[in-house]
Amino acid sequence: xxxxxxxxxxxxxxxxxxxxxxxxxxxxxxxxxxxxxxxxxxxxxxxxxxxxxxxxxxxxxxxxxxxxxxxxxxxxxxxxxxxxxxxxxxxxxxxxxxxxxxxxxxxxxxxxxxxxxxxxxxxxxxxxxxxxxxxxxxxxxxxxxxxxxxxxxxxxxxxxxxxxxxxxxxxxxxxxxxxxxxxxxxxxxxxxxxxxxxxxxxxxxxxxxxxxxxxxxxxxxxxxxxxxxxxxxxxxxxxxxxxxxxxxxxxxxxxxxxxxxxxxxxxxxxxxxxxxxxxxxxxxxxxxxxxxxxxxxxxxxxxxxxxxxxxxxxxxxxxxxxxxxxxxxxxxxxxxxxxxxxxxxxxxxxxxxxxxxxxxxxxxxxxxxxxx
Ligand code: AOF
Ligand code: ZN
Numbered sequence: 001x002x003x004x005x006x007x008x009x010x011x012x013x014x015x016x017x018x019x020x021x022x023x024x025x026x027x028x029x030x031x032x033x034x035x036x037x038x039x040x041x042x043x044x045x046x047x048x049x050x051x052x053x054x055x056x057x058x059x060x061x062x063x064x065x066x067x068x069x070x071x072x073x074x075x076x077x078x079x080x081x082x083x084x085x086x087x088x089x090x091x092x093x094x095x096x097x098x099x100x101x102x103x104x105x106x107x108x109x110x111x112x113x114x115x116x117x118x119x120x121x122x123x124x125x126x127x128x129x130x131x132x133x134x135x136x137x138x139x140x141x142x143x144x145x146x147x148x149x150x151x152x153x154x155x156x157x158x159x160x161x162x163x164x165x166x167x168x169x170x171x172x173x174x175x176x177x178x179x180x181x182x183x184x185x186x187x188x189x190x191x192x193x194x195x196x197x198x199x200x201x202x203x204x205x206x207x208x209x210x211x212x213x214x215x216x217x218x219x220x221x222x223x224x225x226x227x228x229x230x231x232x233x234x235x236x237x238x239x240x241x242x243x244x245x246x247x248x249x250x251x252x253x254x255x256x257x258x259x260x261x262x263x264x265x266x267x268x269x270x271x272x273x274x275x276x277x278x279x280x281x282x283x284x285x286x287x288x289x290x291x292x293x294x295x296x297x298x299x300x301x302x303x304x305x306x307x308x309x310x311x312x313x314x315x316x317x318x319x320x321x322x323x324x325x326x327x328x329x330x331x332x333x334x335x336x337x338x339x340x341x342x343x344x345x346x347x348x349x350x351x352x353x354x355x356x357x358x359x360x361x362x363x364x365x366x367x368x369x370x371x372x
Pocket of ligand 2: 061099
């Protein structure tokens with residue numbers, strides 16, 4: 001990882017400036033969602049003329065920010081090289097096409113980390129640039145660029161959100177005592193860190209079991225909370241009590257399978273959106289739920305649920321990543337993080353890769369990804 005001023009010698013020039021563009025993209029607010037986070041650097045003769053990153057949805061894209069910065073410094077971008085972490089857009093969305101703006105600015109080269117899979121763009125941005133005689137290179141540091149927008153890419157490429165499942169557990173993998181007591185297994189620091197991850201997500205999801213047992217608020221409790229993700233309850237029979245905390249303030253969506261029209265009406269009166277989807281066992285069709293959520297422009301979901309919903313999502317291969325806080329204690333017989341079907345052969349195990357392991361206060365945080 002490069003911090004501060006990267007070692008220029010060890011990188012090619014393209015990589016050096018693309019790293020800088022990726023660094024800029026990391027400054028994007030969570031409010032850019034459902035748009036991807038993009039960074040852009042405009043360079044001539046090794047000097048940076050302007051830099052930018054995507055502004056909250058509806059505002060400027062990264063390229064426009066970088067062009068504007070160059071202009072505000074009195075720089076002319078004619079003949080310059082543009083480094084951008086995603087193919088410049090070609091469409092009129094909430095904002096006009098960046099590809100057109102780059103053509104108008106007269107730049108001579110555009111180096112993109114990856115194509116934009118959005119069907120409205122998907123190569124058309126690069127084509128537009130080429131048609132205007134601009135030299136185009138695509139694929140520099142593509143893996144790092146993909147990592148930056150897991151949620152956006154999942155929604156656009158797979159038609160479902162990126163699903164992260166958060167668990168706080170003891171070293172023996174228990175999330176609560178058998179009597180349900182679970183506050184607090186991990187330390188204050190780990191809980192605050194958990195709220196940071198909640199804020200990164202577009203939605204926080206739980207199951208009806210947790211709503212009844214813990215009555216959680218499922219909001220972000222941080223002094224710098226710039227948004228509250230939508231809260232989603234998976235509740236086949238629509239049993240969520242009308243006075244549940246998860247229905248207070250903010251946005252709440254409930255997915256149910258068979259609910260009485262009376263209860264649906266009562267929920268709607270409270271401003272709750274109720275979605276209906278049923279599978280052949282009479283419960284919420286989880287895969288269909290994820291498709292629906294992608295259509296609602298949910299890029300990234302943070303699941304904080306009990307063993308039932310966790311297990312069901314895992315069993316249906318709808319989980320992309322586990323966020324596990326492990327506390328240095330044993331709880332003995334208690335609640336498992338997931339309830340899974342019995343596995344007979346080790347070859348059938350559910351396998352993950354450890355993506356990142358960091359100490360957080362007295363605990364450790366593990367990010368593990370399901371292998372595909
Ligand atoms: C870019 N640069 O910085 C970003 C892009 O509705 P709009 O106009 O904001 O367009 C949103 C789409 O633009 C989004 O789905 C994605 O395909 C692309 N995002 N493109 O040229 C940027 N954030
Ligand atoms: Zn754009």
